[in-house]
Amino acid sequence: MKNKVYNGLDVLKVLAAIGIVAVHTGATGINTLGRLGVPFFAIVSSMLFFSKYEQMGRVQQSKYLIHFIKRIGTLFLCWQVFYLPSAAIYLVHDMHQYGTENGSLQFIRHFIFPPLPLTNGWGQSWYLIGMLIGMPLFILILKALKQVITGVLCLLLYLFYVVYCTGYHFWNGLHYFPHWLVYFFGTVGSRSFPILLIFIFLGLTIVQKIKYINSLTTKLATQIMLIALVGYSLENLILLKQIGEIDNVMVLMTGPASFMLAVFGMKWQVKLKNGLFWRRFSTFLYCIHIGIIHCFDVVKIILQVQLNAFFVMTITIIISYLVYLLFNYLLEKRKWHWLKWLV
Numbered sequence: 001m002k003n004k005v006y007n008g009l010d011v012l013k014v015l016a017a018i019g020i021v022a023v024h025t026g027a028t029g030i031n032t033l034g035r036l037g038v039p040f041f042a043i044v045s046s047m048l049f050f051s052k053y054e055q056m057g058r059v060q061q062s063k064y065l066i067h068f069i070k071r072i073g074t075l076f077l078c079w080q081v082f083y084l085p086s087a088a089i090y091l092v093h094d095m096h097q098y099g100t101e102n103g104s105l106q107f108i109r110h111f112i113f114p115p116l117p118l119t120n121g122w123g124q125s126w127y128l129i130g131m132l133i134g135m136p137l138f139i140l141i142l143k144a145l146k147q148v149i150t151g152v153l154c155l156l157l158y159l160f161y162v163v164y165c166t167g168y169h170f171w172n173g174l175h176y177f178p179h180w181l182v183y184f185f186g187t188v189g190s191r192s193f194p195i196l197l198i199f200i201f202l203g204l205t206i207v208q209k210i211k212y213i214n215s216l217t218t219k220l221a222t223q224i225m226l227i228a229l230v231g232y233s234l235e236n237l238i239l240l241k242q243i244g245e246i247d248n249v250m251v252l253m254t255g256p257a258s259f260m261l262a263v264f265g266m267k268w269q270v271k272l273k274n275g276l277f278w279r280r281f282s283t284f285l286y287c288i289h290i291g292i293i294h295c296f297d298v299v300k301i302i303l304q305v306q307l308n309a310f311f312v313m314t315i316t317i318i319i320s321y322l323v324y325l326l327f328n329y330l331l332e333k334r335k336w337h338w339l340k341w342l343v
Contacts, residue, residue, distance in 0.1 A: 008268025009044055010275045012261060013282035016040045018317060020124060021289045025313040032236050033229070035249060038127050039199050039258035041286075045131065046203025047262065054207055065139065069132060076128040078341045079287045086121025086294060122290045126191040134193035138200045154201040157194065161250040165190055166239055190249045202259050206266075218267045225260040232257040277328065280343040284324045285317070287342070292316045 019034025027034075049068055053061055080087070142150050206213060232253035239251065272278060296312050299305075327343075330336040 005275060006266055007270045007272040007275050009262070009265035010272060010279045010282070011268070011270055012040065012265040013044070014278050014285070017282045017285040017289075020286060021293075021313055021316055021320075024123065024290060024293055025316065026309040027313045028309065030313075032233065036232070036254065036258045036261065038249075039254055040261050041127065042131070042196050042199035043203045043206070043258055043262045044265070046135070046200040047206045048203075049135070050204045050207040065136060068135060072128055072132050074341050075283070075287075075343075076125060076132070079122065079125070080120060082288075083121035083125075083291065086291075089121075122287070124286060124290055127196070130191075130193040130196040132193075134196040134200055137193065138197050141197075142204075151201060151205075154198050158198045158250075158255060161190060161195055161198070162252050162254075165250045166243075195250065198255065199258065202255065203262075206259075206262060213263055213266065216263070216267065218269070221260070221264050221267045225257075225264040228253060228257040228260045280328070281321070281324050283343045284327065285320045288320050288323065289316050292319050 016034075016037035019030060020037040022030035022034040023037070025031075053064055056064060138150075141153070145153075232251065235251050235253050293312065293316055296307060296316070300307055327339060331339045
């Protein structure tokens, strides 16, 4: 893959971040599509990573992987400073519930294998933690096994997560899996590094099948994407009707829909005056929005009122954008270069 600017992907990243805000505010309808946000981010991030990684020698590959880990790690740590007050509240809660020693251990375990809500104060950070662990682990697996075997393992993992997220209540599908496997994934949850291995593999697949993807017309890519999105939406509606509220982080159509979104973004030729501005905003919005939502939660408790989910979502996005404008001004005009670690 040649180095190329994908403005379509930049636009979709912003929309994916908005969708994730919808998930965390409970904006009905939008939140269902919003659950494709993290799979889409993982696929695109992996695709861009492997587009360079695959062209390097072993020494360069190791350095590039370290650079990737440092980049994600720094992003996580910088925003974690912002969320320290929330993390402190969860730590005190765990210590009170489990005792000082056990509470600290429980906090650390939840920090790495996040439950809901996340004990470090910002729930969406599970993706960053997952990529920090998942990318080097995936590369180790890929080197130890043939790619075909790695693909089969990712497919089995994918099917397990579909059952894990939807089948337990629907058809008791977890009974078909070994107890140790159910226990392990019950411990790490559906929002940690194992689930990201699937989408990392899909990102690698795009890089290795780029000739076939380039041969697709934009019209055909758009049609396939729309079919996948309709299938994804219908599947969620059917599951919702059958079993009520579900943890639809992963349904059967999650993979095809998020994969085709990434392919469509590569094919979509959209004019952007400043692609970097919007690329950074998608990261900024992803990281900051839960802090603003926490503020709304405090307001609701103090005033004893209920706020409309779409209202909270809209105001959260607006505030995030206004803060981002200030952030961008300080970064670009005032040359506060250390701010670049936040995006």
